[in-house]
Amino acid sequence: MIEAIATRYVGQPLRRREDFKFVTGKGRYTDDIKAAGMLHMAVLRSPHAHANIRQIDLTAAKAARGVRLVLSGADLAGKIGSIVPNWIIPGTQVPDRPVVAIHRVRFVGECVALVIAETQAMAHDAIGLIDVDYETLPSVIDEEAAIRDGAPQLHDNVPNNITTVYKIGGGDYGKAAREADQIITLRVANNRLIPTCMETRSILAEPDVDGTLTLYLQSQVPHMHRRWIADTVGISEHRLRIVAPDIGGGFGAKMHLYPEELLCPYLARILGAPVKWWESRSESHQSTNHGRAHTETLEIAFRNDGKILGLKVETLGNVGAFLSNMASGGPTVNTINFGTGAYKIEHYQARSRVVVTNTVPVDAYRGYGRPEGAYIAERAIDAVARHLNIDQVAVRQRNFIQRADFPYKPYNGPAVMYDSGNYEGCLAKAMEAFNYEARSSERDQLRTKGRYRGIGVAAYTHMCGMAPSRRLALLGFNRGGWESARVSVDSGGRVTIFSGSMSQGHGHVTALAQIAADVLQIPIEDIDVVQGDTRQVQAGHGTFNSRSMAVGGSGVHVSSSRVVAKAKKIAASMLEVDEADVSYLAGQFSIPGTDIAPLTFGTVARMAYVGHKLPDGMEPGLDETVFYDPKGMGAPSGIHMAYVDVDPETGIVEILDYVAVDDAGTIINPLLAAGQIHGGVVQGIAQALYEEVSYDPDTGQLMTGSLLDYAVPRAEHVPSIRSLFQETPSPTNPIGVKGIGESGSIAAPPCMVHAVLDALSPFGIKHLDMPMTPPRVWSAIRNARAGAGQ
Amino acid sequence: MSELRDIEEKQYAVTIDVNGARRTASVEARKLLVHLLRDDLGLTGTHVGCDTSQCGACTVDIDGQAVKSCTVLAVMADGSSITTIEGLAPGGSALHPVQAAFHEHHALQCGFCTPGMIMAVRQLLKQNKNPTESEIRHQLAGNICRCTGYTNIVRAVQSLASEAHRHD
Numbered sequence: 001m002i003e004a005i006a007t008r009y010v011g012q013p014l015r016r017r018e019d020f021k022f023v024t025g026k027g028r029y030t031d032d033i034k035a036a037g038m039l040h041m042a043v044l045r046s047p048h049a050h051a052n053i054r055q056i057d058l059t060a061a062k063a064a065r066g067v068r069l070v071l072s073g074a075d076l077a078g079k080i081g082s083i084v085p086n087w088i089i090p091g092t093q094v095p096d097r098p099v100v101a102i103h104r105v106r107f108v109g110e111c112v113a114l115v116i117a118e119t120q121a122m123a124h125d126a127i128g129l130i131d132v133d134y135e136t137l138p139s140v141i142d143e144e145a146a147i148r149d150g151a152p153q154l155h156d157n158v159p160n161n162i163t164t165v166y167k168i169g170g171g172d173y174g175k176a177a178r179e180a181d182q183i184i185t186l187r188v189a190n191n192r193l194i195p196t197c198m199e200t201r202s203i204l205a206e207p208d209v210d211g212t213l214t215l216y217l218q219s220q221v222p223h224m225h226r227r228w229i230a231d232t233v234g235i236s237e238h239r240l241r242i243v244a245p246d247i248g249g250g251f252g253a254k255m256h257l258y259p260e261e262l263l264c265p266y267l268a269r270i271l272g273a274p275v276k277w278w279e280s281r282s283e284s285h286q287s288t289n290h291g292r293a294h295t296e297t298l299e300i301a302f303r304n305d306g307k308i309l310g311l312k313v314e315t316l317g318n319v320g321a322f323l324s325n326m327a328s329g330g331p332t333v334n335t336i337n338f339g340t341g342a343y344k345i346e347h348y349q350a351r352s353r354v355v356v357t358n359t360v361p362v363d364a365y366r367g368y369g370r371p372e373g374a375y376i377a378e379r380a381i382d383a384v385a386r387h388l389n390i391d392q393v394a395v396r397q398r399n400f401i402q403r404a405d406f407p408y409k410p411y412n413g414p415a416v417m418y419d420s421g422n423y424e425g426c427l428a429k430a431m432e433a434f435n436y437e438a439r440s441s442e443r444d445q446l447r448t449k450g451r452y453r454g455i456g457v458a459a460y461t462h463m464c465g466m467a468p469s470r471r472l473a474l475l476g477f478n479r480g481g482w483e484s485a486r487v488s489v490d491s492g493g494r495v496t497i498f499s500g501s502m503s504q505g506h507g508h509v510t511a512l513a514q515i516a517a518d519v520l521q522i523p524i525e526d527i528d529v530v531q532g533d534t535r536q537v538q539a540g541h542g543t544f545n546s547r548s549m550a551v552g553g554s555g556v557h558v559s560s561s562r563v564v565a566k567a568k569k570i571a572a573s574m575l576e577v578d579e580a581d582v583s584y585l586a587g588q589f590s591i592p593g594t595d596i597a598p599l600t601f602g603t604v605a606r607m608a609y610v611g612h613k614l615p616d617g618m619e620p621g622l623d624e625t626v627f628y629d630p631k632g633m634g635a636p637s638g639i640h641m642a643y644v645d646v647d648p649e650t651g652i653v654e655i656l657d658y659v660a661v662d663d664a665g666t667i668i669n670p671l672l673a674a675g676q677i678h679g680g681v682v683q684g685i686a687q688a689l690y691e692e693v694s695y696d697p698d699t700g701q702l703m704t705g706s707l708l709d710y711a712v713p714r715a716e717h718v719p720s721i722r723s724l725f726q727e728t729p730s731p732t733n734p735i736g737v738k739g740i741g742e743s744g745s746i747a748a749p750p751c752m753v754h755a756v757l758d759a760l761s762p763f764g765i766k767h768l769d770m771p772m773t774p775p776r777v778w779s780a781i782r783n784a785r786a787g788a789g790q
Numbered sequence: 791m792s793e794l795r796d797i798e799e800k801q802y803a804v805t806i807d808v809n810g811a812r813r814t815a816s817v818e819a820r821k822l823l824v825h826l827l828r829d830d831l832g833l834t835g836t837h838v839g840c841d842t843s844q845c846g847a848c849t850v851d852i853d854g855q856a857v858k859s860c861t862v863l864a865v866m867a868d869g870s871s872i873t874t875i876e877g878l879a880p881g882g883s884a885l886h887p888v889q890a891a892f893h894e895h896h897a898l899q900c901g902f903c904t905p906g907m908i909m910a911v912r913q914l915l916k917q918n919k920n921p922t923e924s925e926i927r928h929q930l931a932g933n934i935c936r937c938t939g940y941t942n943i944v945r946a947v948q949s950l951a952s953e954a955h956r957h958d
Contacts, residue, residue: 022901023889025835025875032834198902248902281840505900682939707844715927715940
């Protein structure tokens with residue numbers, strides 16, 4: 001007997017059901033899994049940014065203790081396919097990327113050879129015995145340098161190191177420029193970042209005697225990984241089982257196809273033994289994809305009242321040495337399509353060029369392109385405000401897309417549609433929570449006393465859950481945009497959801513169950529969620545692009561609704577009444593206005609499987625699967641505000657307060673949603689203040705090669721984030737949700753830059769590049785003071 | 791070379807008390823305590839998140855002190871008494887207050903840093919029963935979390951701090 005529920009789950013701050021295993025140390029991450037007779041792989045990586053491989057001597061490594069196999073790239077040629085992107089913007093030149101380098105290396109960290117040994121230590125010992133004779137070549141690490149005449153060329157089929165040229169826009173920028181009172185130009189850099197999941201990548205490939213192969217893999221996209229690996233290694237997809245156990249963070253970095261993900265299954269098969277690989281943190285810095293790495297040049301045409309008439313953008317996206325999965329799409333579609341941000345800029349002209357360099361490949365990292373796009377719009381509007389000395393709130397209000405404008409097609413272009421929003425509402429809520437007026441006065445007063453406080457404001461919007469599938473075809477994807485959800489009811493009325501989404505810490509086991517519990521009207525305790533096993537979950541795309549609630553959650557909603565619809569028919573048959581007379585409420589099928597005893601959900605579920613009293617023609621069972629392909633995309637939006645204090649003597653930026661007001665449509669679980677904002681904002685603050693991948697421009701050596709040199713923030717470097725929500729439901733899906741995961745990292749970088757620039761405005765400083773480290777801030781102040789003194 | 795090989799191959803017996811049970815293992819001199827715990831003793835709740843002792847995911851309690859177990863060779867731990875995350879609520883018993891506070895305040899997402907973070911918080915509260923926010927943030931500087939932005943971790947610790955105060 002299942003008890004009726006009285007509450008609605010969606011909207012409640014339910015504590016996470018998955019926490020217990022994690023707080024007790026019972027989480028099961030890939031490296032925690034061992035297989036009998038397991039061998040270990042270690043990879044020799046290129047120490048050079050660009051070099052020809054003259055010769056590789058594997059003799060000593062092969063003779064080392066515990067070593068089973070040593071292979072170079074030449075040994076693997078023709079045995080595993082090349083790594084191919086899964087999103088290729090039309091017109092892109094795709095350079096060939098062998099799994100292990102053959103003849104030539106193109107970045108520090110590229111795979112050169114591998115060892116399989118009995119223990120991890122033995123494998124690493126043997127790696128040290130491989131002797132490679134390199135002929136170093138000139139290298140280039142910077143995207144602007146890479147397209148200059150005479151720059152070192154990386155690939156024969158990529159002239160001038162440009163793989164892709166992409167243009168988007170609408171209106172007539174030339175006309176806007178003629179009509180504008182003023183035009184300013186601005187060059188902004190989006191610093192290269194390392195995603196830094198706390199769990200580095202690891203893989204365990206376990207072959208079975210029947211020819212199937214199980215691959216334990218930290219995958220955000222288990223079913224996509226299955227297809228990519230099957231296609232590349234030559235295993236048929238149905239015999240490859242991907243198991244994604246608990247994942248220690250993804251942030252985009254675990255949705256690509258990496259060499260090790262092909263090597264482990266290939267080697268496990270030829271050796272007939274399980275093969276494990278684990279990436280050390282320092283190795284991760286040169287073998288797991290980086291993020292961002294753009295340079296943008298903006299030309300902003302505006303009126304003296306602050307209204308922006310036109311915007312022209314030139315983007316250079318550095319994608320490293322090869323095109324990773326989505327690399328041709330990130331700096332193009334994902335960035336410049338969104339360059340007008342939350343504003344009505346009718347004349348827009350943008351071009352993006354995708355550039356290869358001798359660096360670690362760059363691909364998705366939390367927001368992928370949307371942070372870069374929002375940075376374009378936000379830095380542009382801030383520049384106008386600063387130039388005209390208009391309040392940063394007022395200038396935004398003057399340019400906002402208005403509530404009545406939705407659905408809104410920015411610059412009347414072909415590719416972007418914002419479904420809904422209420423920016424003024426978010427702004428009002430943010431100003432109140434932040435105490436904008438009082439803070440502004442306080443800042444002004446302190447300025448007279450030689451204290452440099454600043455207020456930063458940023459607005460953003462973007463699109464989540466790219467869909468429908470036919471739209472992805474137009475953009476050059478070789479995948480769809482749907483998500484799969486199976487709601488399987490057992491014969492006692494308990495439910496298992498099999499979802500193609502894949503949590504990496506998001507809390508899907510709680511959130512998806514909340515959605516289902518409301519539709520099924522049963523206690524959440526009766527609902528389990530299964531993800532991350534391609535032998536259990538029917539199909540899927542996975543978790544990225546803030547899509548899991550909008551697409552995966554909507555799928556759960558639809559399949560749960562189908563379960564209820566079928567159960568209602570069965571109940572009607574059992575009660576021998578017309579289906580239209582059956583009411584379903586709180587887990588009970590009843591006939592209102594009669595004294596017929598209601599049936600519980602569990603009783604009806606039992607009948608579904610017993611099959612004795614089903615309506616004519618109905619199949620037994622209570623088990624519904626959908627492949628939910630959304631009709632459109634939701635556009636989250638929001639306003640973030642930061643309050644900072646800059647010490648002019650040290651250049652240190654202290655964050656005194658940070659308020660985020662985000663509109664992600666319907667909020668399934670405010671506790672989890674706020675957690676997403678907290679984490680995203682801190683990653684954005686990290687980009688703005690601390691983190692930057694540094695390469696030696698002459699040698700191409702990675703200078704930020706470990707967590708000693710790469711400044712991931714600690715608790716003491718960031719404030720407590722205040723997260724508030726406004727809920728403008730999306731009309732594009734049945735539950736009204738948009739997306740939440742990427743919003744923080746989109747809004748925070750410009751918000752922080754604007755706060756620091758506001759603090760430094762007495763010095764006349766109008767632009768700073770990220771990260772705004774103490775030396776950079778201090779130098780800017782010093783230069784400004786020197787300039788003023790001249 | 792042969793001397794090095796001898797050192798690599800020689801095994802040393804290590805006996806430690808872990809979560810109240812006496813455990814013995816035979817290890818190479820170069821093996822770190824964290825690998826002894828994870829690979830030889832099966833205590834995989836202690837994690838490895840870096841290779842430069844920055845992240846704190848491997849923090850355990852050694853003789854009453856929170857220590858990053860990647861900074862200790864297994865042979866150095868011989869004779870010591872160690873508590874890992876698995877020892878805080880053994881055998882399905884009630885959660886330790888720090889564990890419960892992390893759950894209540896949503897102070898974890900992916901859970902990878904969580905065991906080390908909980909061990910560090912346990913130490914923090916042992917030393918300072920009512921820390922301020924800035925003291926909490928400063929004292930957790932040895933543990934990196936990439937998911938939560940630390941906001942809810944700080945809240946969880948604060949909830950325990952005030953509680954500890956009430957009970958004083």
